[in-house]
Amino acid sequence: MTDPKGPSGREGRFFADVLSFGWVLPASIAAGAGLGWLADRFLGIFPVLTAVLGLLGLAAGLRAVLKEAAALSGDAPPGPRDGRGDGDRK
Amino acid sequence: MPFAASDMALIVPELFLTAAGLVLLIMATVVPRAQEKQIALWSIASLVVTGVLLAIPASSGQAARSAFGGMFAADGFALFFKVLILAAVVVTILFSLRFVGESPYPSGEYYGLLLFATVGMMFMVSGTHLISIYVALELMALSQYVLAGYFKRETKSIEAAAKYFILGAFSSGILLYGLSLVYGATGSLFLAGVAKSIIAGPKSPLLVLGIILVACGLFFKIASAPFHVWAPDVYEGAPTPISAFFAVGPKLAAYAIFARIFFSGFGPNSSDWTPIIAASAALTMVVGNVGALMQQNVKRMLGYSSVGHAGYALLGLLAYGSKDFGLSSILIYLTAYALMNLGAFGLVILLETKGYAGESVDDFNGLARKNPLAAGVMVLFLLSLAGIPPTAGFVGKYLLFSAAMQAGWAWLSLLAVLMSAVSLFYYFRIVRAMYLVEGTGELRWKEEPAVAVAILVCAAGTLAVGVYPQPLIALAKSCLLY
Numbered sequence: 001m002t003d004p005k006g007p008s009g010r011e012g013r014f015f016a017d018v019l020s021f022g023w024v025l026p027a028s029i030a031a032g033a034g035l036g037w038l039a040d041r042f043l044g045i046f047p048v049l050t051a052v053l054g055l056l057g058l059a060a061g062l063r064a065v066l067k068e069a070a071a072l073s074g075d076a077p078p079g080p081r082d083g084r085g086d087g088d089r090k
Numbered sequence: 091m092p093f094a095a096s097d098m099a100l101i102v103p104e105l106f107l108t109a110a111g112l113v114l115l116i117m118a119t120v121v122p123r124a125q126e127k128q129i130a131l132w133s134i135a136s137l138v139v140t141g142v143l144l145a146i147p148a149s150s151g152q153a154a155r156s157a158f159g160g161m162f163a164a165d166g167f168a169l170f171f172k173v174l175i176l177a178a179v180v181v182t183i184l185f186s187l188r189f190v191g192e193s194p195y196p197s198g199e200y201y202g203l204l205l206f207a208t209v210g211m212m213f214m215v216s217g218t219h220l221i222s223i224y225v226a227l228e229l230m231a232l233s234q235y236v237l238a239g240y241f242k243r244e245t246k247s248i249e250a251a252a253k254y255f256i257l258g259a260f261s262s263g264i265l266l267y268g269l270s271l272v273y274g275a276t277g278s279l280f281l282a283g284v285a286k287s288i289i290a291g292p293k294s295p296l297l298v299l300g301i302i303l304v305a306c307g308l309f310f311k312i313a314s315a316p317f318h319v320w321a322p323d324v325y326e327g328a329p330t331p332i333s334a335f336f337a338v339g340p341k342l343a344a345y346a347i348f349a350r351i352f353f354s355g356f357g358p359n360s361s362d363w364t365p366i367i368a369a370s371a372a373l374t375m376v377v378g379n380v381g382a383l384m385q386q387n388v389k390r391m392l393g394y395s396s397v398g399h400a401g402y403a404l405l406g407l408l409a410y411g412s413k414d415f416g417l418s419s420i421l422i423y424l425t426a427y428a429l430m431n432l433g434a435f436g437l438v439i440l441l442e443t444k445g446y447a448g449e450s451v452d453d454f455n456g457l458a459r460k461n462p463l464a465a466g467v468m469v470l471f472l473l474s475l476a477g478i479p480p481t482a483g484f485v486g487k488y489l490l491f492s493a494a495m496q497a498g499w500a501w502l503s504l505l506a507v508l509m510s511a512v513s514l515f516y517y518f519r520i521v522r523a524m525y526l527v528e529g530t531g532e533l534r535w536k537e538e539p540a541v542a543v544a545i546l547v548c549a550a551g552t553l554a555v556g557v558y559p560q561p562l563i564a565l566a567k568s569c570l571l572y
Contacts, residue, residue: 018383022476022514029479054480062469065514069522 017072024068025061032057097157100164103143103172104212110136111205118198126197130190133183133201137208141176144169160280161219166569170421171215171346174428178339179208181432184544185331185439193241193329200240204335207233211343218354220269220279223347227265227311230340231258238328238336250327257310257320265307271300272355281355288358298362304351305366311344314404315374318397322381325393326449333389334435337396338428345403345424349417352407360410367404368502374401375509382516387449388438391516392431395475398513399427402490402506409493414570419493421566423486426555430474430483433548437468440541454520456529465524467549472517474552477510482555489563 036053040046098105114129114136121128147164154165182204190197210230217223235258239251273279275297276287288297306317313321325333356363378398385391403423409416441453458465474483487510491503555562 018512018515019508022511022518025478025514026511033479058479065518066521066525069518070526 021068021072022065024064025058028057028061028064029054030057032060093158097162100147100155100157100162103140104209106143107136107140107205107209107212110140111202111209114205115198115202118196118202121198123196127187127191129198129201130183130187133205134180136205137176137180137183140208141173144172144176156218158222160282161222162213162216163218164216167346167350167417168216170566170569171342172212174425175208175211175215175339175342178335178342178428178432179204181436181544181548182331182335182339184540185334185432185436186329187540188538189329189331189439195240195242200237203233203237207237207339211339214343215346215350217347218281218350220272220281220284220351220355223351224262224266224269227343227347228262230343231262234258234336234340237332238324240329240332244327246327247329248327250324253320253327254324257317261307261310261317264303264310268300268303268305268307271296271303275300281351284355285358288356293359293362297359301356301359301363302366304356305363305370308344308348308351309370312341312348312400312403313397314370314400315377315397316370318374318377318400321397322385322390322393325396326387326389330389330435330439330449333393334432334439337392337431337435341396341400342424342428345420349407349420353410353417357410364408364410367407368499371401371404371408371502372505374398374404375506376401379509379512379516382513385516386451388451388453388520389449391451391520392434392438395513395516396431398509399431399475401509402487403427405490405494405499405502405506408499408502409497412493412496414567415489415496416493417570418563418566419486419489421569422555422559422562423490425562425566426474426482426486426552429548429551429555430471430481433467433545433552434471434475436541436545436548437464437471440464440538440545451519451523452527454523455527457524460529467545468524469521470549470552472520474556476514476517478514480553480556482552482559485556485559485562 033050033054036050037046039049039053043049110133114133117129117132118126148166148169154163156163183201186200190200207230210226210228210233213226214223214230217226235251235255238254239248241247269279272284275294276284276291278284278287309315310317310320324336328336352360352363352367375398378394378396378401382391382394382398385394403420406416406420406423409419438449441457454468457468470481474481477483477487487506491506494500494503494506
């Protein structure tokens with residue numbers, strides 16, 4: 001059966017996945033570190049909570065990105081998968 | 091050209107390393123095959139002694155000096171790069187111990203060529219004269235061509251060497267032609283003389299053409315688009331320790347001369363060359379990161395990734411308007427780049443399948459269960475390559491992108507951030523393989539303490555610079571050109 005979206009549709013979806021992938025990781029770190037920084041300023045103990053909450057954000061972000069990667073695991077890049085990759089050498 | 095005898099004292103480290111390389115070549119003819127590891131250990135010892143010879147005048151607080159009529163500079167900028175290059179070569183030799191020992195080829199010339207390439211790189215970073223820079227560059231490049239084809243009965247290795255040699259010769263021709271035009275337009279081969287001539291005289295089309303050709307020649311050396319096509323093929327075909335070396339050592343030297351030539355020599359003409367570098371930086375970031383998306387071979391992926399990183403580092407050169415910030419950010423970024431790239435290549439070397447390093451993403455399947463420490467360290471290097479805190483890659487990228495923003499290249503900084511996000515996708519293919527995929531077949535580990543130690547040192551450096559970057563930032567600021 002052929003893909004109703006065709007090759008260009010598949011490639012479009014692939015690049016959409018690429019561009020949307022992984023933003024949760026820096027966002028989680030920024031959120032954790034940001035909250036930590038605010039709390040540190042309030043409590044006057046910088047950089048304790050910035051570091052702790054930043055690391056928690058990193059851990060949460062990594063977990064989320066791994067889940068995202070697992071969900072995308074069926075997707076293959078549009079190039080050949082023979083180890084040469086971009087098909088420029090035969 | 092006459093020179094004082096005291097000038098020779100400034101090149102003692104380079105002279106020592108040249109002599110060591112020659113002695114190693116002689117040693118290789120008398121040392122039995124079973125004891126060739128000694129040659130590697132002697133190579134490391136010579137590099138360490140060279141480092142000590144470099145450190146002696148630096149520790150005595152000597153000011154920057156030039157020698158041989160202004161052709162050679164012994165300044166903080168050169169010293170920073172020389173130490174980084176020596177460290178990268180030591181790591182390369184540690185990576186090579188088993189790889190070269192198990193290969194059917196003699197190791198004497200391998201280590202000798204590595205030392206000669208190092209001498210070339212050391213002279214490059216100290217060069218303040220266009221011809222001395224070019225000759226040093228050729229010394230480095232000729233050694234590299236041979237090293238790329240070191241596995242001389244392997245088709246891929248020969249193909250890599252042939253491609254590298256042909257494209258390298260082509261780019262050297264372009265560079266030399268550019269240098270001759272610059273000389274024709276300014277009447278000087280000294281960088282200071284070129285700068286003076288640019289300030290004094292009217293703008294010459296010949297000079298602009300010369301600058302463009304010099305930039306094109308150097309774009310090849312740093313694997314920047316559109317002169318990057320050799321990098322993935324050469325990285326894939328060359329022995330993996332040599333791929334690691336190519337990804338770091340020669341690039342450090344090439345960025346050093348790029349910065350020196352364009353800041354010290356062509357600086358007053360910056361309005362002519364910054365758009366060219368900006369265009370190449372944008373193209374390089376896109377081509378490198380999009381190209382890496384398509385790869386299943388990890389060495390090719392790292393090859394394309396290093397192309398992308400070449401684009402990021404070019405942003406520092408664009409910050410000519412705030413050149414202290416731009417230059418120091420390049421030094422910090424290149425230190426981070428050396429740590430994380432050498433570490434990632436080291437893990438590829440540690441994974442062995444079919445007599446070669448674990449070259450496919452699938453070779454990483456299930457690594458987290460077989461060796462959680464190795465998988466964790468690989469995640470650290472990949473996060474750093476993607477520029478995620480708290481790693482050295484984040485600090486380097488943050489400073490580079492800030493320098494470019496400050497110099498008025500906000501759109502390029504935004505593109506760099508976007509491309510960093512894209513890079514996370516292909517780096518996480520390896521993370522996914524390690525943590526989410528069951529390993530098929532046996533994952534063969536070679537117990538190699540030398541490689542493991544080198545990787546752990548790189549990991550510690552990556553984390554240390556990421557968590558506490560202030561000492562490196564202060565060091566980089568004290569090692570600027572001006």
